[in-house]
Amino acid sequence: MDLVTGAIGSIISKLAELLAAEYKLQAGVKQRIQSLTRELESAHAFLQEIDKVPPDQLNKQVKIWACEVREASYDMEDVVDTFLIHAKDPEPVNKNKNKLKRLKEKIGTLFSKTVALHDIANAIEEVKKKLKEIAERRQRYKIDDWVASPATPSSCIDPRIAPVYSTSASMLIGIDESKEAVIQMLSHDDMKTRVVFVLGFGGLGKTTLAKATYDQLKQNYECGAFVSVGRNPDLVKVFKDILYDLDKHNSGDIHSTQKGADLLIRQLLDFLRDKRYRLP
Template identity: 40%
Template sequence: MEVVTGSLPSVITKLGELLIGEYDLQKGVKGEIRFLQAELESMKGAHEKISRTPADQLDNQDKIWARELRELSYDIEDNIDMFMVHVKGKKQAELQGMKKFIDTSVTLFRKAKIRRRIASEIKDIKIRVEEVAKRHDRYKINSDVAKPVKIDPRLFTQYTKVTELVGVDEASDELIKTLEEKNEASMQQHGKIVSIVGFGGLGKTTLANAVYEKIRAQFDCCATVSVSQTPDMKKLFKGLLNDLGKNTNEELLDEQRLIRVFREFLQEKRMKQVKQGPNLA
């Protein structure tokens, strides 16, 4: 889900600008600005996390909070911009004598009044920011409830009967022929890898499983494993061992020991392994 971040990055930067330069804010106001910076930075992180979550896994409260935070950031930026413009004001003309003194006095009075107003507005903004943060926590009723997990559609093809598939025989026979082209002794010694490459939805997994079902009887053991771009190797090898029927207490083994058990189990065995990698983007 793409969630517009509003003015949050800009607001955080502008709050930093208020702490330096010519704005001459009261010490207490600076402390509240630093608080706002830290609070908005944390909110920005939470907002970015929401933006990376698929829309079907977001509850309505997440969406409401993201919209409320976005609107708040626009309001804060408007207030900061107005304050900056008033404090800087128009550039002083080259005035002389009493006229220059009067103009300078009026400007200083005006700026002091504006600083008092911004101090009041910063306090109001702080209250609003705190309320937005508390409201999110107060109504975050689904924090302990498991959200729907998106199931990899490739998993369903593993349980489809080959006889129910249409048009797969010719492709699977061609792939089997490719697998058998190498010298038999060479295959036993070194194994062979064949990649089925293509965009999502083309039937790569279906084809691999069709081949798997046709030639699995030729091998001592077979296994199917789905590999993501950042796989959990321990989970991967535990799944392989389970597929191979190897009974072992995997919970007590680390990744390296699992690999060793896997290697020892496959000694002197012929194995057909189907690996499913990520689709092309």
């Protein structure tokens, strides 16, 4: 759990200690601590939800966001610890001098404005500012949506092809000529296996072209599968996706099996033997 939530749970407890103890807090500090505690409790609850999702089903942006919160939590803990050390033993400064110095160096950005070690109010504002930036990224990249509906092997759709499934081929503009050229390359009566590569820079519509071509030609084949493959693909998942698309009736539970790549390849070959098929 700590690998995901970092030091947030510990910080919340220490902030509660600050509120409960008779420390000489500056005016308004109590309200700031309460506000910070609410922010941390919200982040902590969300990180616990992330912890319930298998790591391989988490979107990369979710992992980056969680890492930012976790790292920030350790900085926050140092801020609170620094104040507690000073508040509990304010007189013998020399005794804590080295420890305070190390803490200050470790969290230099939080004390970049020469915040005094006893100035918990300013430290809290620095922490809240950092939390706000992280929260804005959570909203900007729709982290909540990814965690609420984690990518599962059977339902994962690559973000690159999501627009394709929501756009009618008849509404696509500027690809008719390219589509017809690809169709001509594939529409031969011989039984030879044909491979057509669609190359180009990102965002040019390669996937859209492939999907439009597939939709128009699939009725001419006994079976077909449309599977998106990333730069560093999980081959086992790719083979399972292909099998699922080719034969949903008999491969409905393919993603829950523990079959390896070799066995999946043999299963694919057996299924495709003597069939006319298309795999874009």
